[in-house]
Amino acid sequence: MHQDGATYKSLEFGGSYIAHLPMHERIVFSNMSVELGAKCGLIAPDEVTEAYLMQETKASPPLESLEPIHPRYERVIELDVSSLEPLVACHPDVDQVRPLREVEGLPIDQVYIGTCTNARYEDLAMAASILKGRQVHPFTRVLVTPASQTVYEKALANGLIEVFLQAGCTVNAPGCGACIGRHGGILAPGERAFTTMNRNFIGRMGSPEAEIYLGSPAAAAATAIEGKIADPRKYMG
Amino acid sequence: MGTLVEEILSRRAGRTVQAGEIVLLDVDYMMSHDNTTPLAIKAFREIGKPIKDPGKIVIHFDHAYPAPNLLAAENQQKIVRFIQAEGITHFYKRGVCHQVMIEEGFVRPGGVVIGADSHTVTYGALGCFSTGLGSSEIGAAWVTGKTWFKVPETIFVRLEGEARPGVFSKDVMLHLAGMLGMDGATYKSLEFGGSYIAHLPMHERIVFSNMSVELGAKCGLIAPDEVTEAYLMQETKASPPLESLEPIHPRYERVIELDVSSLEPLVACHPDVDQVRPLREVEGLPIDQVYIGTCTNARYEDLAMAASILKGRQVHPFTRVLVTPASQTVYEKALANGLIEVFLQAGCTVNAPGCGACIGRHGGILAPGRSHL
Numbered sequence: 001m002h003q004d005g006a007t008y009k010s011l012e013f014g015g016s017y018i019a020h021l022p023m024h025e026r027i028v029f030s031n032m033s034v035e036l037g038a039k040c041g042l043i044a045p046d047e048v049t050e051a052y053l054m055q056e057t058k059a060s061p062p063l064e065s066l067e068p069i070h071p072r073y074e075r076v077i078e079l080d081v082s083s084l085e086p087l088v089a090c091h092p093d094v095d096q097v098r099p100l101r102e103v104e105g106l107p108i109d110q111v112y113i114g115t116c117t118n119a120r121y122e123d124l125a126m127a128a129s130i131l132k133g134r135q136v137h138p139f140t141r142v143l144v145t146p147a148s149q150t151v152y153e154k155a156l157a158n159g160l161i162e163v164f165l166q167a168g169c170t171v172n173a174p175g176c177g178a179c180i181g182r183h184g185g186i187l188a189p190g191e192r193a194f195t196t197m198n199r200n201f202i203g204r205m206g207s208p209e210a211e212i213y214l215g216s217p218a219a220a221a222a223t224a225i226e227g228k229i230a231d232p233r234k235y236m237g
Numbered sequence: 238m239g240t241l242v243e244e245i246l247s248r249r250a251g252r253t254v255q256a257g258e259i260v261l262l263d264v265d266y267m268m269s270h271d272n273t274t275p276l277a278i279k280a281f282r283e284i285g286k287p288i289k290d291p292g293k294i295v296i297h298f299d300h301a302y303p304a305p306n307l308l309a310a311e312n313q314q315k316i317v318r319f320i321q322a323e324g325i326t327h328f329y330k331r332g333v334c335h336q337v338m339i340e341e342g343f344v345r346p347g348g349v350v351i352g353a354d355s356h357t358v359t360y361g362a363l364g365c366f367s368t369g370l371g372s373s374e375i376g377a378a379w380v381t382g383k384t385w386f387k388v389p390e391t392i393f394v395r396l397e398g399e400a401r402p403g404v405f406s407k408d409v410m411l412h413l414a415g416m417l418g419m420d421g422a423t424y425k426s427l428e429f430g431g432s433y434i435a436h437l438p439m440h441e442r443i444v445f446s447n448m449s450v451e452l453g454a455k456c457g458l459i460a461p462d463e464v465t466e467a468y469l470m471q472e473t474k475a476s477p478p479l480e481s482l483e484p485i486h487p488r489y490e491r492v493i494e495l496d497v498s499s500l501e502p503l504v505a506c507h508p509d510v511d512q513v514r515p516l517r518e519v520e521g522l523p524i525d526q527v528y529i530g531t532c533t534n535a536r537y538e539d540l541a542m543a544a545s546i547l548k549g550r551q552v553h554p555f556t557r558v559l560v561t562p563a564s565q566t567v568y569e570k571a572l573a574n575g576l577i578e579v580f581l582q583a584g585c586t587v588n589a590p591g592c593g594a595c596i597g598r599h600g601g602i603l604a605p606g607r608s609h610l
Contacts, residue, residue: 109314110303139317141330143303153581156572165569170303170330170589178303183599185303188314206307 001077002095007037012068017081018043023052024122031117032198035094044068086219086231091192091211092202100219103229109191111136111224112205113217114145114172115179118196121154123217128160130221130235131167137227142169143185145177169224181205187212194223240391240487241458242426245366248480249349256390256490263383265348266293266327270334271309272300272596273353273372274316280376288323289382295327295343296320297334299591305599332564332590335359335447335532340566342474346461346482351375351384356532358454361446362439363469364461364482369450389455390490391426394445396433398498405542406441407534409433410448411503412495415513423453425490433497434459439468440536447533451510460484504610525607527552530561530588531595537570544576547583558585559601561593 011033018026026043033041043049044067053059086100113119113127124146136142144164146152152174155161164171178185179197187193187210195205200212215223218232225235238244238253247254249262269277274296281288288294296316304310320328331337335356338344346364351357353375360367370384378384396409414421427449434442442459449457459465460483469475502516529535529543540562552558560580562568568590571577580587594601603609 138328139321141303149581152587153578156578156581161577162569162572165565165572168330171568172303172589173586183305186305186307186310188304188307188310191310191314206304206310 001036003035003037003093005036005095006033008039009037009074011036011038011041012071012073013041013043019046019048021048022122023048023056024120027120028117032094035198086216086233088194088219088229089200089214091200091213094199094201094214100215100229100231103213104231106213106229107192108140108194108213108223108228110141110143110178110185110187110193110195111220112143112145112178112185112193112195112197113169113220113224114143114147114177115195115197116147116176117198118217119145119147119151121151123196124151124155124160124164125158127217127221128155128163130218130232131169131224132163134167134225136168136224138168140224140227141185142167142224143172143178144169145172145184146174148174167224178205194220194229196220238485240393240426240489241364241428241460241482241484242366242389242391242456243487244482244484245347245349245364245458246386246388248347249366254388256388258388259385260388261383261385262349264293264351264378265345266295266338266343266350267375267378268295268297268334268338268343268350268352268354268357269372269375270297270300270354271302271313271316273375274319275312276372277353277376277379278315278319280373281379284377284380286380288379291323291325292327293382294323294325294379295329295338296325297328297337298330299332299334299337300596301598302330302591303589309598332562332567333532333535333592336536336563336567339363339443340473340564342476344473345469345475345479346465347480351378355450356447358450358457359443359447359532361449361456361458362442363465364459364480366456366458368456386455387424389424389426391428391487392422393428393430393487393489393492395431395492395494396429396497397431397494398433398496399436400433400497400500403502404497404500406437406444408500408503409495409497410444411505411510411513412500413493414448414451414505414511415503416493417452418511419452419509421452421511422449424455425453427452427454427457428484428487428489429457429459435462435464437464438538439464439472440538443536444533448510507608523608524556524610526557526559526594526601526603526609528559528561528594528601528609529585530559530563530593532563532592535561535563535567537567540567540571540576540580541574544571544579547585548579550583552584554584557601558583559588559594560585561588561600562590564590
């Protein structure tokens with residue numbers, strides 16, 4: 001759809017894939033809808049929403065029920081996700097998307113697992129499951145920044161922080177961290193980062209001569225181990 | 238023969254040396270970090286000769302890591318390229334250089350370590366002669382494996398008695414700073430001893446050596462004993478056998494005697510380390526930021542003490558409270574023992590190990606008119 005594919009539109013996500021998707025993965029769609037220019041990115045609340053709000057947040061009942069009623073959509077996009085493979089958004093734009101295998105092996109100076117896109121507990125748990133018992137590449141900086149103090153505490157209680165430290169990651173205080181190029185992991189000219197962020201435009205993380213690649217927490221963890229873009233599937237299950 | 242510093246330097250020189258002499262010595266390790274390595278590289282390149290032994294070079298990223306700005310990022314990039322090109326294997330991103338030097342076994346009784354950082358004096362607590370030099374001196378030492386010193390005179394600080402509850406080695410050291418002043422030990426070796434030191438655990442001893450440079454000292458030494466040996470064997474990667482070492486018929490320039498049992502909690506006030514006053518005199522002064530960190534006081538036991546006070550309590554809502562463990566190893570131990578959980582639940586911000594807010598480059602910069610403890 002490209003970066004202007006949904007300018008001032010509401011992106012509404014649905015279908016059987018969404019219905020079965022846990023909240024931490026649903027949030028990625030809404031979070032990144034603005035990368036396509038959207039005004040908002042909505043998912044109709046269901047029992048997953050309710051369970052999440054009641055168990056993981058301080059929201060109090062009763063919750064409103066809500067669904068589209070006789071909607072008139074400007075456009076309907078259909079996609080069967082079963083045809084997809086791991087993807088990477090390449091330097092210098094979020095819509096420069098290629099199969100991970102096509103960029104596999106590209107050397108990476110910094111891996112950043114963090115941000116509002118992909119640093120929730122389950123994201124960290126996925127990354128930790130790959131990093132457990134392994135060491136990150138000695139010349140790749142691997143930064144883990146939990147999305148919040150609450151995420152940090154849960155990760156701590158479940159041993160994830162220990163896994164990251166033992167693997168040689170740098171665990172930072174919760175916050176936006178390196179994503180906005182203001183502190184905690186600035187890129188030098190010619191450096192290349194692989195991150196779980198939502199945008200990768202030129203200069204986002206420091207030098208305008210640096211490159212940013214976007215992918216999943218699992219891909220970031222695999223890349224951290226090898227020091228170059230790596231397919232996470234070989235480290236999974 | 239002589240004071241502790243004379244004894245260490247004599248052994249290294251292979252002859253008896255005394256205060257005032259100039260000695261040229263082999264060093265065990267040459268330490269530098271992300272702030273100082275670029276200048277060392279510059280001096281090294283100007284000399285234009287090869288590194289004598291890359292195995293003696295230890296480089297840390299701790300002062301501004303991960304890089305908080307483009308300049309730091311570019312400097313670190315240059316250093317990494319240098320490390321790769323020169324085959325330097327001792328490269329650490331595990332926290333404050335001085336803590337990591339001790340943990341990783343670079344520090345031993347009788348050792349001689351130089352570093353491009355003033356707090357290199359820290360290792361004196363383990364009976365190692367260590368001192369901070371300019372970055373260009375470090376770059377030169379990479380080529381020769383040696384450096385020169387004038388053997389310092391020694392001020393012996395005899396600390397006796399038992400500290401009252403709530404009085405730590407930090408308070409004792411601040412008292413000494415207030416007493417001697419910031420130039421009270423310029424180019425001297427401060428040698429700490431007495432019954433207070435003999436019973437002091439290593440994490441508290443380190444404070445004396447670490448802060449000796451605040452009084453201008455060249456080094457701050459404590460004779461190694463069974464506490465030193467147990468610490469090195471249990472808490473670090475140093476391997477036996479360890480050298481025995483003590484002052485032999487020392488001739489001290491000056492001896493300072495202090496009964497620590499008379500001391501109360503102290504604070505060094507703005508704007509100098511020797512502006513020391515009893516804490517009760519400044520009690521109630523509003524504080525915008527509390528920082529528990531640095532090479533002085535962010536070891537496991539320091540964090541455990543802080544956590545024992547914070548447990549089940551909340552920090553003040555308008556005071557930023559930053560906790561930065563001295564090293565990744567300290568962080569892991571704090572984690573395993575529930576301290577990090579205590580800090581988070583109390584509302585502290587726990588930062589990645591390193592120098593953190595101490596050097597004013599990232600992670601807790603103060604606005605004008607703000608107070609900090």
